[in-house]
Amino acid sequence: xxxxxxxxxxxNLRSLRExxxxxxxxxxxxNIYCRIFEDNFLERLxxxxxxxxxxxxxxxxxxxxxxxxxxxxxLAKVQxxxxxxxxxxxxxxxxxxxxxxxxxHEQFPNMPVHVGGFANVYTDAGAAVxxxxxxxxxxxxYEIGLDEVKAITDHAGIPAEILVHGxxxxxxxxxxxxxxxxxxxxxxxxxxxxxxxxxxQGDWAMRSVGKGVLSxxxxxxxxxxxxxxxxxxNVFRIEAAYExxxxxxxxxxxxRAALERAAAGDGxxxxxxxxxxxxxxxxxxxxxxxxxxxxxxxxxxxxxSLAAQ
Amino acid sequence: MIELLxxxxxxxxxxxxxENGANAxxxxxxxxxxxxxxxxxxDEQLHEAVGIAHRGGAKIRVAINTNxxxxxxxxxxxxxxxxxxxxxDGAIMTDVGAIAQVHRRFPNxxxxxxxxxxxxxxxxxxxxxSIGVTQVVADTKLTLNELASRKVSLDVGIExxxxxxxxxxxxxxxxxxxxxxxxRTADDFGKDLFRGSPNRGGLDYRTCLEKWELFDDQVLLEPxxxxxxxxxxxxxxxxxxxxxxxxxxxxxxxxxPVPLVxxxxxxxRELIDACSADPAGRPIDLAPWRSRLEAIQAExxxxxxxxxxxxxxxxxxxxxxxx
Numbered sequence: 001x002x003x004x005x006x007x008x009x010x011x012n013l014r015s016l017r018e019x020x021x022x023x024x025x026x027x028x029x030x031n032i033y034c035r036i037f038e039d040n041f042l043e044r045l046x047x048x049x050x051x052x053x054x055x056x057x058x059x060x061x062x063x064x065x066x067x068x069x070x071x072x073x074x075l076a077k078v079q080x081x082x083x084x085x086x087x088x089x090x091x092x093x094x095x096x097x098x099x100x101x102x103x104x105h106e107q108f109p110n111m112p113v114h115v116g117g118f119a120n121v122y123t124d125a126g127a128a129v130x131x132x133x134x135x136x137x138x139x140x141x142y143e144i145g146l147d148e149v150k151a152i153t154d155h156a157g158i159p160a161e162i163l164v165h166g167x168x169x170x171x172x173x174x175x176x177x178x179x180x181x182x183x184x185x186x187x188x189x190x191x192x193x194x195x196x197x198x199x200x201q202g203d204w205a206m207r208s209v210g211k212g213v214l215s216x217x218x219x220x221x222x223x224x225x226x227x228x229x230x231x232x233x234n235v236f237r238i239e240a241a242y243e244x245x246x247x248x249x250x251x252x253x254x255x256r257a258a259l260e261r262a263a264a265g266d267g268x269x270x271x272x273x274x275x276x277x278x279x280x281x282x283x284x285x286x287x288x289x290x291x292x293x294x295x296x297x298x299x300x301x302x303x304x305s306l307a308a309q
Numbered sequence: 310m311i312e313l314l315x316x317x318x319x320x321x322x323x324x325x326x327x328e329n330g331a332n333a334x335x336x337x338x339x340x341x342x343x344x345x346x347x348x349x350x351x352d353e354q355l356h357e358a359v360g361i362a363h364r365g366g367a368k369i370r371v372a373i374n375t376n377x378x379x380x381x382x383x384x385x386x387x388x389x390x391x392x393x394x395x396x397x398d399g400a401i402m403t404d405v406g407a408i409a410q411v412h413r414r415f416p417n418x419x420x421x422x423x424x425x426x427x428x429x430x431x432x433x434x435x436x437x438x439s440i441g442v443t444q445v446v447a448d449t450k451l452t453l454n455e456l457a458s459r460k461v462s463l464d465v466g467i468e469x470x471x472x473x474x475x476x477x478x479x480x481x482x483x484x485x486x487x488x489x490x491x492x493r494t495a496d497d498f499g500k501d502l503f504r505g506s507p508n509r510g511g512l513d514y515r516t517c518l519e520k521w522e523l524f525d526d527q528v529l530l531e532p533x534x535x536x537x538x539x540x541x542x543x544x545x546x547x548x549x550x551x552x553x554x555x556x557x558x559x560x561x562x563x564x565x566p567v568p569l570v571x572x573x574x575x576x577x578r579e580l581i582d583a584c585s586a587d588p589a590g591r592p593i594d595l596a597p598w599r600s601r602l603e604a605i606q607a608e609x610x611x612x613x614x615x616x617x618x619x620x621x622x623x624x625x626x627x628x629x630x631x632x
Binding site: 074174 | 376377378379380382404405406407409410427429430431432433434435436437439440450451455458477478479481482483484485487488489490491493505506508509516519520521522523524525526530531534536537625628
């Protein structure tokens with residue numbers, strides 16, 4: 001039995017079917033940014049049932065996520081997605097919005113809830129409130145450092161899920177600016193946001209997904225896994241909702257192996273994996289806000305070799 | 310009668326907004342609100358602000374609406390002991406844990422959920438009501454229909470920003486700025502100012518307002534993308550909001566010069582009074598108000614554009630290692 005969980009994110013059934021998931025223990029199903037993301041699990045509930053079944057058939061846990069910023073007109077569909085998740089045997093529901101948390105707590109109190117990064121858990125007092133509302137796990141807001149995460153887990157008594165690789169969410173919008181430009185481009189919605197679109201100026205770069213903005217650099221905690229274990233972290237995410245199945249698989253396998261070694265006390269990074277890591281990044285690596293620095297900074301022994309491409 | 314709520318980034322502005330007809334004023338506790346510390350007040354100034362507001366017949370709220378660190382909440386509660394004793398009429402807050410703790414300690418204190426809480430739907434409102442919030446600042450992206458639904462179906466005071474910005478992202482759900490630059494620096498009282506994080510320290514570098522190039526991997530698709538960011542002054546919707554029965558119309562702007570903020574407050578004071586003057590509720594002609602507002606808007610836009618350039622330049626400065 002693994003002492004840790006490695007999970008990832010998948011937006012639709014096609015991507016699930018194309019993905020080799022043997023590196024993972026669990027999958028979050030659904031796209032949190034946009035209702036019209038191509039065949040979003042959260043809108044195609046028959047696909048959601050199928051997806052939950054297929055994930056569980058592979059021996060993984062199936063979690064269903066929910067929208068980062070749902071307005072009133074989304075709540076009816078959110079309700080149906082929650083009902084589907086419960087009926088189809090999902091292992092947990094992830095909430096990024098506290099109204100949705102309330103809905104789950106009131107209607108499905110036995111369903112484990114994972115509080116997502118957009119729910120803005122910054123403090124132990126906040127985590128304690130959400131625990132009373134059924135939260136069994138939380139992803140801290142991405143702005144807080146690892147020391148702050150530890151302060152929360154020590155006092156609130158619920159475990160933290162940590163993004164260890166992938167592009168960190170930086171913001172969510174109600175407005176997809178890509179729609180203003182698509183008439184000039186050959187690809188249209190819902191294909192356009194799945195391209196590798198970057199907003200760049202000088203050395204600043206962010207990944208655009210239309211209704212959301214992600215970091216341009218991939219968060220990479222490969223050198224810091226022993227520290228994460230030492231601090232008591234044991235739930236790890238590879239953020240891949242807008243990445244290829246190959247990214248999901250290859251990055252997953254690297255982290256699976258590295259986490260198993262680190263859990264056994266061997267924190268050395270397999271040097272041969274850096275080539276694959278670099279192949280799967282466009283503008284370099286960062287550590288987000290984990291070390292209390294600017295989010296695009298990287299801290300590690302490979303700093304000098306990680307100049308933006 | 311609808312409440313006109315005005316900002317104050319310093320004591321002079323507290324006086325000016327009260328003199329120009331604000332029913333209520335909000336000030337930020339230095340280091341603890343969603344604005345740069347230069348536009349916040351030290352404790353002794355907060356104390357003085359209460360006197361100025363109350364003598365002028367206005368209520369006063371203290372903004373402590375950042376997402377602080379876990380270890381800072383005890384210090385926050387100590388500050389709140391003073392602020393409540395001094396007579397603050399309410400607190401504007403964001404962090405769920407801080408709200409719950411403040412409400413438990415001060416059950417009679419009115420807690421207003423800040424725009425930073427990003428309360429978007431009716432279920433959200435119910436959640437925040439359950440932890441002690443009774444007034445909610447409406448997100449600027451909400452429509453009149455959503456506000457009407459909130460008013461009709463929920464027992465909550467609704468505050469509408471009538472002068473502010475609609476950013477591309479949702480306020481409270483955006484950390485593009487600290488991704489570009491975050492400077493962890495403590496003030497004289499040991500408070501981490503989180504320069505660069507609007508959610509944690511108030512200073513936002515507005516990196517979203519950079520002129521971006523859009524690439525598809527390495528291929529340039531568009532040489533200039535502007536992420537939508539609309540400054541707004543409500544005019545046509547003011548009569549509708551008054552009829553809707555919202556509790557409060559809120560003016561944002563602690564960072565602007567005092568004369569400009571005074572002008573904005575005077576404008577809306579006179580407009581609200583004019584809209585409310587006819588007992589039969591007949592609509593007023595907004596044309597003369599429109600041209601007056603255009604002049605105010607032009608000055609405000611120029612100030613904001615200058616500040617944005619300053620912030621973007623500041624965002625490109627290296628962060629020195631902490632001692």
